[in-house]
Amino acid sequence: MRLEEERERERERERERERERERETKRLPAPVVHVKESVLRAVPFTTDTSLEEGQWRDRGREGQGQRRDIGKRMLRLDLPGRRTCTTAMANLGNSGATSSPMVILAPKTKTKKKHFVQQKVKVFRASDPVLSVFMWGVNHSINDLSQVPVPVMLLPDDFKANTKIKVNNHLFNKENLPGHFKFKEYCPQVFRNLRERFGIEDLDYQVSLTRIPPLRSVDNQGEGLLLNSYDRTLVIKQISSEDVADMHSILSEYHQHIVKCHGSTLLPQFLGMYRVSVDSEETYLIVMRNMFSHRLxxxxxxxxxxxxxxxxxxxxxxxxxxxxxxxxxxxxxxxxxxxxxxxxxxxxxxxxxxxxxxxxxxxxxxxxxxxxxxxGRAEREEEAGEQVSNEEEQEAENGLASGHMVGSYSTSPEGIAGYMSSYKPLGPGExxxxxxxxxxxxxxxxxxxxxxxxxxxxxxxxxxxxxxxxxxxxxxxxxxxxxxxxxxxxxxxxxxxxxxxxxxx
Known part of the structure; x- marks a missing residue:
C-alpha cells in the first residue's frame, strides 16, 4: 500500500515537472535551424528540469555564456546562418537528465565588404629596372611636391636639400619593379622653381616622364644612358657622381642667372636631378629640355x-x-x-x-x-610617305600604322607638347x-x-x-x-x- 502511494507521488512529481517544461518552452519560442551535429557534440549543454525558478535564472546566465561560446565556434567552423539566431534540439540524456529545447544565439558580427583593388594606370613597366624605379620615383616626387606650398623665396638650405625613399620587400608589382630599391631627388624645391621659370608645369613634366618608358636616343654614343621622353620634349642623361658635385657647386649661380635672364638662355634647361639605387648600384640621372624639336x-x-x-x-x-x-x-x-x-x-x-x-x-x-x-626635304619625304600601298592605307585607317610621316614626328596627346596638338595643326617647318x-x-x-x-x-x-x-x-x-x-x-x-x-x- 505504501509502495503504491510512493509511486503515485512520483508520477505526480513527474507530471509537475512535465508541466514546468511546457511552461518554459512557451516562454522561448524560436524557429528551428539545422546545426551540424559535430558542433553540438563539441559543446555539450544540458538542462536540468529539477531546478527551481530562481535557480533557472542563474542557470540561464550560464547558458548565455555557453551560447556565446557555441556562436564563436560556429563562426570559426564557417557554419551557415552565422548572422541569424540558431536554435537546435540536443538530446543528451545523461545520468537521468532529460532533454529540452536549447536556443543557440550566434553573436551578430559585422563582415567587411570585399574591396576589389583595381590595377592603377601607372604601373611603370620598363625592361630596365633602373628606368622603372626612375619613373616610380618621379611620379612619387611630383605627387609629394603638389602637397607642399610653393615657397615665397628659396633659402640657401634648399640648394643642399634632398629627399630619399627606401623601399624593401616590395611585392605588389615585382614583375616590373625590383623588390629593393632607393630613390633620391636632389634640391627638389630648386628644380621645381626652375621648371616654373622655364614654363613647364609639374603635371606635364610628370606625364612626359612616366606615362610611357623613355626611349634610348639614337645619339647615345657614350657608355651611360641617354634617353628621350616618349613625347621627345625631355632628355634624360646619365652622369657621374663628380658631375653631381659640379652641379651642386654651380646650381645657386645657375638659378640666379636664369632669374636675371627670365629663362631666355641657350644654356641647358636643367629640370631635375636624381639618384637611383638598384642591386647596390647607383645611377645618377639629370633631366633637361630637348634642344631639338619634338615634332620636326x-x-x-x-x-x-x-x-x-x-x-x-x-x-x-x-x-x-x-x-x-x-x-x-x-x-x-x-x-x-x-x-x-x-x-x-x-x-x-x-x-x-x-x-x-x-x-x-x-x-x-x-x-x-x-x-x-x-x-623641303621633309615635304618630299612626306609626299613619298603618302604614296603607300592600299594595304598600308587600310592599316593606317584602322590605326595600325606607326602614326607619323617621315618628315615629322607624331605629336603626343599628353605631356609638355600635348596642348599644342589640340591648339592648331602645324604645317611643314612650323x-x-x-x-x-x-x-x-x-x-x-x-x-x-x-x-x-x-x-x-x-x-x-x-x-x-x-x-x-x-x-x-x-x-x-x-x-x-x-x-x-x-x-x-x-x-x-x-x-x-x-x-x-x-x-x-
Whole structure:
C-alpha cells in the first residue's frame, strides 16, 4: 500500500515537472535551424528540469555564456546562418537528465565588404629596372611636391636639400619593379622653381616622364644612358657622381642667372636631378629640355667648339644615319646659318650673356649644338610617305600604322607638347616657340627653307688640375699657337664667340 502511494507521488512529481517544461518552452519560442551535429557534440549543454525558478535564472546566465561560446565556434567552423539566431534540439540524456529545447544565439558580427583593388594606370613597366624605379620615383616626387606650398623665396638650405625613399620587400608589382630599391631627388624645391621659370608645369613634366618608358636616343654614343621622353620634349642623361658635385657647386649661380635672364638662355634647361639605387648600384640621372624639336626631324647636326685641332668626325661617325659633324666638317662643307639680322642679334646677345656666366664659373670645353631641319626635304619625304600601298592605307585607317610621316614626328596627346596638338595643326617647318624654345626659322632670302636648333651643351666641365695637365700636353704636341680645345676659360670663351659669330651668312 505504501509502495503504491510512493509511486503515485512520483508520477505526480513527474507530471509537475512535465508541466514546468511546457511552461518554459512557451516562454522561448524560436524557429528551428539545422546545426551540424559535430558542433553540438563539441559543446555539450544540458538542462536540468529539477531546478527551481530562481535557480533557472542563474542557470540561464550560464547558458548565455555557453551560447556565446557555441556562436564563436560556429563562426570559426564557417557554419551557415552565422548572422541569424540558431536554435537546435540536443538530446543528451545523461545520468537521468532529460532533454529540452536549447536556443543557440550566434553573436551578430559585422563582415567587411570585399574591396576589389583595381590595377592603377601607372604601373611603370620598363625592361630596365633602373628606368622603372626612375619613373616610380618621379611620379612619387611630383605627387609629394603638389602637397607642399610653393615657397615665397628659396633659402640657401634648399640648394643642399634632398629627399630619399627606401623601399624593401616590395611585392605588389615585382614583375616590373625590383623588390629593393632607393630613390633620391636632389634640391627638389630648386628644380621645381626652375621648371616654373622655364614654363613647364609639374603635371606635364610628370606625364612626359612616366606615362610611357623613355626611349634610348639614337645619339647615345657614350657608355651611360641617354634617353628621350616618349613625347621627345625631355632628355634624360646619365652622369657621374663628380658631375653631381659640379652641379651642386654651380646650381645657386645657375638659378640666379636664369632669374636675371627670365629663362631666355641657350644654356641647358636643367629640370631635375636624381639618384637611383638598384642591386647596390647607383645611377645618377639629370633631366633637361630637348634642344631639338619634338615634332620636326633633324637632318644634319654639328658639335662646334671653335677649335680646329682633332675636330673632324671619324669615318665610323660619318657612316651613321645621323652623324655628328664637328668644326672642320662645318668649314669643309661650306655650311652657313641663314637667319635675319634681328634673329642674329638676339641669338648673339643670349650667347654672350651665357658665355660670360660660364667664364665666371671657370667652365670650359662647352659646345654649340646645331641641328638643321630641311623643310623641303621633309615635304618630299612626306609626299613619298603618302604614296603607300592600299594595304598600308587600310592599316593606317584602322590605326595600325606607326602614326607619323617621315618628315615629322607624331605629336603626343599628353605631356609638355600635348596642348599644342589640340591648339592648331602645324604645317611643314612650323613649330611652337613655347615648346621648341631653341628653334629659329631661316630668313626669307635663304637658299632653302630650314629650321635651326641651337643651344649650349657640356657645361659642367671646370678648368681643374686635369684640364691644366691636358692643356700642357696638347701644347707640347701641337705647339703654342695651335687652336687646341683645352685652354684657359677666358681664352676658350673668346675663341668660341669669334667662331660662332662667323657661322652666319
Amino acid at each position: 626631324v633633324v637632318h644634319r647636326k654639328y658639335d662646334l667648339k671653335g677649335s680646329l685641332v682633332a675636330r673632324e668626325a671619324s669615318d665610323k661617325e660619318k657612316g651613321k644615319e645621323l652623324p655628328t659633324f664637328k668644326d672642320m666638317d662645318f668649314r669643309n662643307n661650306m655650311q652657313k646659318v641663314y637667319i635675319s639680322e634681328e634673329q642674329k642679334e638676339k641669338l648673339m646677345e643670349k650667347l654672350n650673356r651665357d658665355v660670360e656666366f660660364l667664364v665666371r664659373l671657370k667652365i670650359m670645353d662647352y659646345s654649340l649644338l646645331l641641328g638643321i631641319h630641311d623643310v 613649330f611652337d616657340p613655347y615648346v621648341d624654345v631653341y628653334a629659329v626659322r631661316s630668313c626669307p632670302g635663304a637658299p632653302q627653307r630650314e629650321v635651326y636648333f641651337m643651344g649650349l651643351i657640356d657645361v659642367l666641365t671646370q678648368y681643374d688640375t686635369k684640364k691644366k695637365a691636358a692643356h700642357a700636353a696638347k701644347t707640347v704636341k701641337h705647339g703654342a699657337g695651335a687652336e687646341i680645345s683645352t685652354v684657359h676659360p677666358e681664352q676658350y670663351a673668346k675663341r668660341f664667340r669669334d667662331f660662332i659669330s662667323n657661322i652666319f651668312a
